[in-house]
Amino acid sequence: MATTSKLIRTMSNITKYDAIIIGSGQAGTPLAGAFAKTGQKTALIERTHIGGCCINEGCTPTKTMVASGRSAYLARRGQDYGIHTNGTLKRPNEIKVDMLKVRQRKRDIVDSFRQGSENRTKDAGVDIVIGEAKFVDERTIEVKMGDGSEKRVMGEKIFINTGARPVPPxxxxxxxxxxxxxxxxxxxxxxxVVPAHLVVIGGGYVGVEFAQLFRRLGAKVTILQRGEQLLQREDKEVADALLEILKEDGLTINLYSSASSISTSSTGSFDLNVQTEDGEKAINGTHILFAAGRIPNTDALNLPAAGITTNARGYIVSNDFLETSAKNIYVLGDVKGPPAFTHVSYDDFRVIKANVLNSSGTSTKLSIKDRLVPYVVYTDPQLGHIGLHEHEARAKYPERKIKTAKMPMSYVARALETDESRGMMKAVVDGESGQILGFTCLGIEGGEIMSIVQMAMIGNVSYEKLRDAVWAHPALAESLNNIWGFLE
Incomplete structure (x- = not known):
């Protein structure tokens, strides 16, 4: 009897919801608002800050800092355009970087975005619960609050959007x-402060963005990359073009290299022992950035209690409708595995909203299968990509006549006029149908040029239509007249 009474008291302390969203990333926050606006009682559980990684640690702050880096780059290049600032005629490349101002500008923008996201969520009628969630069973979640207390909630439907974090060094x-x-x-x-010498472990998307940024802010920068090229996913000539750009910017890049150990030096810096093709060497640095991957935020969720399956890397397994192995529990965003992009997370929200809330009024379910996913690496110049890389297209369609076109950005009038002609464009097409299978632009506003091609691919517009279109001169888009002349 005592046990039964205790159970009744425990159940009475559980707050019941129609929908519970764990994690306030770019899928979870708008989903919580969408549920609440339909009159369903909704809770959003967040461990730290509303808005998730994108607003707080990812896209928003990093691209804000990249803008500061570009400003420093252009300030140094003023003489190339015939522009000199007072006192720099003798030392034209010398500028002053106020790192505290760079950081504060980043913080201010993050705070603004975060507050806006939180206000919109509250205004929608969502209950925001700040704490760390873990499953008790397939419907019950225990939240450890910041003050050490615990709160239990129960949901008819549960959505996991807990994201990922950097791999511990x-x-x-x-x-x-x-x-x-x-x-x-x-x-x-x-x-x-700007590091005297920043050593970056990892030559992937995150690594190259930060490496170029801090070089532009004034740091000496060295990248260590295990593989044969930067950005392992890219076609080699694109990766090689980026390599040359970064070298031109003054970065030291070691391929086929990995750190084996580190020790303090007599100067207060450190000595990093590195295995290279030519044997072991030491690199003396002041700061070390580990940018070699991320892991899912699933370890604290107690997923087995809810019957939720994960893969060997800890990512939550789902089908093409974002349904997990547990009934009425869904997963969105990075925590389900790559590709880990904010726009993928937001599209997950769109799929769930249509399927679960059925806002479209149709019985047809949306799927994430074969969706066309773009991405942009915010180096300068940007690297924008959509569709298949050449190696992927040849592997996927061995029976097709695959053609490629490659054109340097130095053939683009607008790039020359702005003196921003570094990089290249590459297109992959079906030689018989004219279908565009993939496109990459490593160049000024590469993400924007890529987006034009993405629209063509969405509409099944052949490359010939882009080739024969009348583009405004001298817009960057008119490069889409010319690249197809290089098909082979």
């Missing part, structure tokens, strides 16, 4: 290094 001797000098993609944004 592992390196022999790292425990002896000043922790303020050991950085990841979040902590590097809180630096109040």
């Amino acid at each position: 592992k390196l022999k001797g790292l425990e002896n290094i000043d922790p303020t000098k050991v950085l990841d993609s979040t902590s590097v944004q809180e630096l109040d």
Whole structure:
């Protein structure tokens, strides 16, 4: 009897909801608002800040800082355009970077975005619960609040949008290094000084963005990349073009290289032992950035209690409708695995909204299968891509006549006029049908040029239509007249 009474008291303390969203990322926050606006009682559980990684640690702050880096780059290049600032005629490349101002500008924009997201969510009628969630069973969630207390909630439908975080650094001797000098993609944004020598572990998308940024802010920068090229997913000639751009910007890049150990040096910096093709060498640095991957935020959720399946890497397994192995539990965003882009997360929200809320009024379910996913690497110049890379197209369609076109940005009038002609464009097409299978632009506003081609691919517009279109001169878009002349 005592046990039964305790159970009744426990159940009475559980708040019941029609929908519970765990994680306030770019899928979870708008989904919570959408549910609440239909009159359903909705809770949004968030461990730290409303808005998720994109607003707080990802897209918004990093691109804000990239803008500061570009400003520094253009300031140094003023003489190339015949523009000189007072006192720089003798030393035209010398500028002053106020890192505290760079950081504060980033913080202010993040705060603005975060507050806007929180206000919209509250205004929609969502109950925001700040704390760490874990499943008790397939319908019940226990939330550990910031003050140490616990709250239990129950949901008819549950949506997991907990995202991912940087892989914890592992390196022999790292425990002896000043922790303020050991950085990841979040902590590097809180630096109040420009590093004297930043060593970046990893030559992927995150690594190259931060590496170029801090080089432009004045740091000496070295990248260590295990593989044969930067950005392993890209076609080699595109990766090689970016490599040359970064070298031109003054970065040191070591391919086929990996760190084996680290130790403090007598100067207060560190010595990093690196395995290379030519043997072991030492690199002396002041700060080290680990940018070699992310892991899903699933370890604290107690997913087995809800019957939710994960893969070997800890990502939540789902079908093409974002349904997990547990009934009425769905997954959105990075926590279900790559590609880990904000726009993918937001499209997950669109799919769930249509399927679960049925806002379209149709019985047809939307799916994430074969969706066309673009991405942009915010190096300068940008690297925008949509569709298949050449190696992917040839592997997927061995029976098709695959053609490619490659054109340097130095053939683009607008790029020359702005003196921003570094990089290249590459297109992959079906040689018989004219269907565009993939497109990459490593060039000025590469993401915007890519988006034009993406629209053509969405509409099944052949490359001939782009080739024969009348584009405004001298817009960057008119390059889409010319690239197809290089098809082979």
